[in-house]
Each structure stands twice: as structure tokens, then as C-alpha cells.
Amino acid sequence: MDTEKKPLRADARRNYERLLEEARRAFAAHGVEASLEEIARQAGVGIGTLYRHFPTREALVETVLREGFDTQAEAARELLDSPEPLNALKAWLAGMGEQSARYRGLPELMVDVLNDETSPLYASCHAMRDQVSHLVERAKAAGELRADVTVPEILVMLHALSWASEHLSGDKGLERLLDLVFAGLRAS
Amino acid sequence: MDTEKKPLRADARRNYERLLEEARRAFAAHGVEASLEEIARQAGVGIGTLYRHFPTREALVETVLREGFDTQAEAARELLDSPEPLNALKAWLAGMGEQSARYRGLPELMVDVLNDETSPLYASCHAMRDQVSHLVERAKAAGELRADVTVPEILVMLHALSWASEHLSGDKGLERLLDLVFAGLRAS
DNA sequence: CGACTATACGGAGGCAGCCTCCGATTTGTC
DNA sequence: GACAAATCGGAGGCTGCCTCCGTATAGTCG
Numbered sequence A, B: 001m002d003t004e005k006k007p008l009r010a011d012a013r014r015n016y017e018r019l020l021e022e023a024r025r026a027f028a029a030h031g032v033e034a035s036l037e038e039i040a041r042q043a044g045v046g047i048g049t050l051y052r053h054f055p056t057r058e059a060l061v062e063t064v065l066r067e068g069f070d071t072q073a074e075a076a077r078e079l080l081d082s083p084e085p086l087n088a089l090k091a092w093l094a095g096m097g098e099q100s101a102r103y104r105g106l107p108e109l110m111v112d113v114l115n116d117e118t119s120p121l122y123a124s125c126h127a128m129r130d131q132v133s134h135l136v137e138r139a140k141a142a143g144e145l146r147a148d149v150t151v152p153e154i155l156v157m158l159h160a161l162s163w164a165s166e167h168l169s170g171d172k173g174l175e176r177l178l179d180l181v182f183a184g185l186r187a188s
Numbered sequence C: 001c002g003a004c005t006a007t008a009c010g011g012a013g014g015c016a017g018c019c020t021c022c023g024a025t026t027t028g029t030c
Numbered sequence D: 001g002a003c004a005a006a007t008c009g010g011a012g013g014c015t016g017c018c019t020c021c022g023t024a025t026a027g028t029c030g
Helices: A010-030 A036-042 A047-053 A056-078 A085-100 A106-113 A122-141 A150-165 A172-182 B011-030 B036-042 B046-053 B057-079 B083-101 B108-111 B122-141 B150-167 B173-183
Strands: none
Touching: A010 A036, A010 A047, A010 A056, A010 B122, A036 A047, A056 A085, A056 A106, A056 A122, A085 A106, A085 A122, A085 A150, A085 A172, A106 A122, A106 A150, A122 A150, A150 A172, A150 B108, A150 B150, A150 B173, A172 B150, A172 B173, B011 B036, B011 B046, B011 B057, B036 B046, B036 B057, B046 B083, B057 B083, B057 B108, B057 B122, B083 B108, B083 B122, B083 B173, B108 B122, B122 B150, B150 B173
16 A cells, blocks of 8 residues: 655646546536546547546546545544534434535436445445444444444435435435434324 | 237338347346347347337337336226225235336326327336325225325335345345335324 | 338447557656 | 757547438328
């Protein structure tokens, strides 16, 4: 895991930044399946250059998302000290869900990645998985969370809700859906 | 809504059936985004013939799914007489969810179709929407279902769970997820 | 049975996207 | 300023979508 990084040549660095910028724009506009050739075109760069910097679509997505992921990871550490385990978990899930809902098609990608060690996104996702594990254990220990629900179930469900919120007209969809799932659909 | 149907020519009918057969196979193997050209090829038919019988991918999907949908619609009518409104709703959702989970990518298609009147799937989906509405009203009236949850929320959530069950390793995933959502994640 | 017409067939062709490969270009260094 | 290493760019091969129209065939009628 050594992160050797020779300094890039000036033109390479410039192109790298332009590509990221256009990728953000394109993902926002067309989802995570946006045309890579279009991204290169908009960045004023050949398609070969895009593929040199980002060998796969996932590599590009990963780089675009990394900042948000790091923030999210930090949030998890703080939440571990919260006096309300269940709310801490909910808060973490809401944050993660927002990340996952950032671009159309992203929830699908995230879920697929959970079982694919070769993906550049795998490391990030796995780290999150560990973090949420702690939050889940704590909430279970406090008797606030069903003991029989598993971490994979929670994660898949979370991404499913992000996925759903893409397809729901309302804007505050994700939060609402999370509430429903935590509280249950039965009349109280 | 007159269903005029001139009898097809013998070769046309034969090709129609072959295409449906191959479509079922292909959707099962590769999801609803399976290559149409491959389907035509496997059916021993030109791509033009496929498009003549099924002008859009959705038309083909719709035809493949119709039988299951009709069965599902019939189930709804019976469930309206069930003495347990909430269980009736759950049963209906489980059935619908299974339909939606039949092919990879189908939940997404179904959700998108809910707002697209021009889709050949729209009629089927809308009919279902009406049916589930009755079941939902009944369950609310009986005080067994939260009063503030809406039909669109329930439907999107259902398709989200179908979507999730595709991505969950276990096989009885959908049923389990439905239970979780109805009961809620909080410790009881 | 043979001819004629509505019906149906098939695949070429144009477009777009993925990804690879390698000759041409540019950067940084001595 | 020249040279090697690093980087660029896009042509090319592939697959898939969908349309269009010349060709083939089923069914009918004399």
C-alpha cells in the first residue's frame, strides 16, 4: 500500500484536473454512466489521455468521490462517541446515503463494488463497512437496534433507499425513507 | 382501447413466438438490458423482424411479463376480501416484488415507467397502482398501517427492495427485507 | 395449379460508445 | 539547444441501437 507518486509532468497534471472537473459536471448531468468520450471531448483532451489517467470508469468515479468519502469516514469516528447509539447510526447512514445518492446510478455501483475486491472503490467501501459495523454493534449492545439485522443487510438497504430517492419526486426523499425503515410501516 | 387483431401470417406468428422465447432466456441470463440483436440472432431472425413485432425494448419486456402481471392482478382482487388487511397488503407486495425482481434491471424500469404514460408498461403498472391503493386504504382504515405513508412511497420502496434483493447474496432476500421494513429496525 | 398482392423478412448502414495501441508531440534536464 | 522520457491524441476494431427499403413469401382467387 505504498503511495509512491512521482511528480506528474505539467501538461499531465493540467489534463488530470480538467478531466476531473468535466467528470464531475458530466456525472452530475448524466449520472455515473455518462459518456467517457464526451468527458474527454469537453476537457479538450483525447480519449487516450482519459484512459491513461483513469484506466476504468470506476477509477474516475472513485477519484471524484474520494473527498466526500473521507469526510464521511471522519464523521464516523466522531459518531462513535455519541451518547445515542441509534441516532448515531442513523446519522451516519443519512450521510452515507447522501454520498451514494450524489449521482444517478451510483448506488448500483456501490453495491456491486461491495463484493468486488478488484475495484478501486472497494477499499473505500470496505473501510466504511468496518466503521458502520462498530456503530451497529454499539446500537445493538445498547438494545436500541434489532439484534438479528446484519451489516450487509443494512448497507444494501441503505443503498436501496438512495436508489429509491433518485426515483421519488420529492427532494427530501432519503431522510423520509430512512425514518420509515427505522420506525417500520406498522401503525404505532 | 379496441384490440383489433388481424390474424398474423403463419411465418410472422412463428417468429413472434420464437422471439418471445429467446427474449425470456436472454432477460433471465443478462437482465432486461440484454442485447436485442443477440435475441434476434438466437431466434434465427433478422433484427428488423424483432423491431417490427416489438417496436421498443419495453414492448418486448411488457409482453414477456404480461402473464405474471395478470396473475398478480387477480391475486389483488382476492386479497381485498382477506380478514387481515395488513397481511393482505404484505402478501400483495411480496408477489409484486417477485415480479419486479424477475429480471435484473427490471425494478428500475418499473419505477421509471410509473411516471411515463407513453410506455407500454404504463397501463399494467397503473392498474397495479390502483389495486394496491385499495389494499393500502383498507389497512390504514383498520389502523394496521401508518396513516402517513403514501402509495407512491410504498411502491418505490417495494421496487427498491426488489432491487436490493438482486444485490444481496441470500436467495430469500426480498421476503426478509419486507419483514424488516414492516417491523422497523428499532429493537422491539 | 399458377399468378398476384398484401404482408413480412432481413440486414446493410449510420450513429454512438467502449477501449487499445502506437506514431507524434511535448516537457524537463543536462 | 538537444535528447530521452513522459505524455498526448485519435484512428481503428468492436458491440449495440434503430431505420429503411429491396427482396421473399404466404395466402387467395381465378
